[in-house]
Amino acid sequence: QLSLAESGGGLVQSGESLRLSCAASGFRLDYYSVGWFRLAPGKEREWVSCINTRDGSRSYADSVKGRFTIPADNDKDTVRLQMDNLKLEDSATYYCVARFGYTCPTSWYGMDYYGKGTLVTVSS
Secondary structure, eight states, rough: OOOOEEEEEEETTTOEEEEEEEEESSGGGGGGGEEEEEOTTTTTOOOEEOOOOOTEEEEETTTTTTTEEOOOOSSSSEEEEEEOOOGEEEEEEEEEEESSSOOOOOOSOSSSOOOOOOOEEEEE
């Protein structure tokens, strides 16, 4: 069965780091572009970051720029999100999405695959 699954969420203190993973099952992510979104209670879904897997270009939301990165050590079936200097407002469920081709996903809709999310909680 073809699917995406996030992992790596957890409870951390403000200023700490987490590394999320988005793993594809049944297909290779190097033919897809991958995006990260997050959804916090009472807030709208927010685009966080994305990677164009053809040229490796990455984009980041202003709210996470300088703190979150998509590292270069991705596998054919896994894309990661390194989150450093976490803040209280980063608490959310984080989702990855994948779309066939090489346009960096910045919209939630129209993706080929959606993960079920991993919860990140940042405490003071």
